[in-house]
Amino acid sequence: MLQAWALEGIPEVSPGDDLVDLIANAIARSTPLADGDIVVVTSKIVSKAEGRILHADDREDAITEQTVRLVASRTSPTGHVTRIVENPLGIVSAAAGVDASNTPDGTVLLLPADPDASAREIASGLRERCGARVGVLVTDTLGRAWREGQTDHAIGAAGVHVFEDLRGHTDTEGRPLVVTMPCVADEIAGAADLVKGKAAGLPVAVVRGRADLVGDLDLPGARTIVRPAERDMFRQGADEAYAEGYAAGRAARA
Missing domain, CATH: 3.30.1330.100 (CofE-like)
Known part of the structure; x- marks a missing residue:
């Protein structure tokens, strides 16, 4: 069980x-x-x-830094850009695994x-x-x-x-x-x-x-x-x- x-x-x-x-x-x-x-x-x-923890006011810049290869990118009707990328670990995911939730303002989590x-x-x-x-x-x-x-x-x-x-x-x-x-x-x-x-x-x-x-x-x-x-x-x-x-x-x- x-x-x-x-x-x-x-x-x-x-x-x-x-x-x-x-x-x-x-x-x-x-x-x-x-x-x-x-x-x-x-x-x-x-x-x-x-x-x-990376001090970055712009999450998009952090995603770019963690991107080894862009797989796909789409812009929504509201102008939000979603990027599917390969990160340094070889994992393909949205935003390279960069996380801005539950972190102090002005920081992102790698x-x-x-x-x-x-x-x-x-x-x-x-x-x-x-x-x-x-x-x-x-x-x-x-x-x-x-x-x-x-x-x-x-x-x-x-x-x-x-x-x-x-x-x-x-x-x-x-x-x-x-x-x-x-x-x-x-x-x-x-x-x-x-x-x-x-x-x-x-x-x-x-x-x-x-x-x-x-x-x-x-x-x-x-x-x-x-x-x-x-x-x-x-x-x-x-x-x-x-x-x-x-x-x-x-x-x-x-």
Whole structure:
């Protein structure tokens, strides 16, 4: 049976705060951790603890600085510009993950510089502090191609198998599974988000019931979830791809 609960009592996080200590103290007031639990941590508090706060009056400038590649850009009827970009982590998302919510005026929050390393540090500290072999996911809220709305995804992982590779197994009818490889890290991130919420001030949750996914701290991290460029069939937005193809055609005719 899968269980998930949010940890209460984690205070506002500031640069330099010890997240292991804050999380362990919240756990001490809640259900003790057990071997195989997965602790899911919202990336915002990781960024705050690591001082990833940028003093920027213009969020758009911060997005530009964090943009490695523009995927698509659209201007709404009200003049608001939405940019889908690839950020330095290789993640494609709106606004490069730059967040201006729940931050002091004149500042924006960047994603952790290395979410997998952040997850390993938290997981190692919690294993030592709580005496349980746990995994850790660091998550962020992302949109999805072809679907409205947002959900949480894993951007950092330690001690957790991010995929459940079912290739080579058979389905209930005995047919071989050829490409089935669920991204269980994202599924767990979404489940944890159901109990953390977006505006409840509960940035950490525990998911119990998938101990089979918890392993050594040096398991491949969430960086492996990002699809390599050579296998990405959607590298550009529709308008951008059309414009590039049109320009290439005109150049060839010239």
